[in-house]
Structures are given as C-alpha cells and as structure tokens.
Amino acid sequence: MSLIDNLINKYFDNDIEVILDLDQVVFRCEDACERLAPIVYLAQDSSEYQVLAIGKVPESSEKFIRINLFDGKGLNSENFDKAVALESFFHFGLSKLNGRRDFFRPRVKLVFGDRISRIFGGYEKMVLMRIVGNAGAREVVFSPTPQVG
Numbered sequence: 001m002s003l004i005d006n007l008i009n010k011y012f013d014n015d016i017e018v019i020l021d022l023d024q025v026v027f028r029c030e031d032a033c034e035r036l037a038p039i040v041y042l043a044q045d046s047s048e049y050q051v052l053a054i055g056k057v058p059e060s061s062e063k064f065i066r067i068n069l070f071d072g073k074g075l076n077s078e079n080f081d082k083a084v085a086l087e088s089f090f091h092f093g094l095s096k097l098n099g100r101r102d103f104f105r106p107r108v109k110l111v112f113g114d115r116i117s118r119i120f121g122g123y124e125k126m127v128l129m130r131i132v133g134n135a136g137a138r139e140v141v142f143s144p145t146p147q148v149g
Contacts, residue, residue, distance in 0.1 A: 014104060016097050018090075018132075020112040022070045022119075025089075029097040029106070036093055038069040040085040049080060054092045072119050083131060090135035098136070105138035112142075 019026040020038075027034040036055035043050040044063040052058040067085045098106055110128055117124050129140045 014098060014106045015109065016094060016106045016137075017109045017111060018093065020070075020110060020116045022115050025093065027093040027097050032097050034093060034096045036089070038089065040067045040069065040089050041065070042067065042080055042085070049084060051085075051088050051092075054089055070116065070119050083127070087131045087135050090132050090137075094132075094136050105136055107139045107141070108132050108137040109141050109143060 014029060017026075017028045019028070023037070025036050025038050027036070039055060040051060041053040041058050041064045043052055044065050052060065052062060052064050058064055065080065067080070067082060069082065069086050069089060094106060094108070098104075110132065112124070120127055125142055128142075132140045
C-alpha cells in the first residue's frame, strides 16, 4: 500500500461488519445499523436484470420475482443469476452505511455460522469474497463465529 492509501485509510476508514443469517443480514458501522431480509425482488417482465426492491416487498404494482438468497435452492428462472442478485444485495447494504463516503471503499468483516456454510457447500469464503468485493468492499475478512446483537 502506498503512503496515500495508508493516510486515506487512517482518516477515512469505514469498517463495516456484516452478520449473515438465513432470516436476516445485519450491516453495522460504528453506531449505524441496517437490518435486511436476505431477499431481492426483480422485475418479472423486464428483459434485463432490474432490481425493484431489497429486503422488503416492492411498493409498485409491477409483477416481480422474489429471490430468497439463502434458501439453498437454485433460481427458477434462466434469465437471472442468483450471484448477481446477492451482489446487488450487498451493494445496497454497504451503500446504506457507507453513505457519502462512497468514494472510499469499506473494509468488510463477514460474520456467519454453520447455517450459511451449509448453503454454500464449503465454498462460502471464495464466493462471498468475490461477491462482496464486486459490491464495493476494499477488503473482506471472515469471522466464522456469529456475534449476538
């Protein structure tokens, strides 16, 4: 890392802890907290990948596809990739907490337990590191023991 990177990280550092569970994902940064259901709603009639809502049912009357990210099942549509939906989910959660510091990519600490590990079949670190990195993390670290909160 260069001197400039070190100075930026020292003064504008924004670590975000993400606690993954089957029912809820918690994004925490300092005293801010965002809790989201691990669900992404996509436009059903769109030929392109269009996210309508994340974590809650969309308010529009448009038809949608509901994707439960941690249900352990594949996506039933050939048009959409579940990894892309997961990346959109993480991008949304990180953006909510990163706010105006969007220019500075956060360091993300992922906390998860055995229930999440079973869904990814042992590939969770590789998959999540790529997806969370693509969603905007500067660095991804893991903590296999979930914390209460």
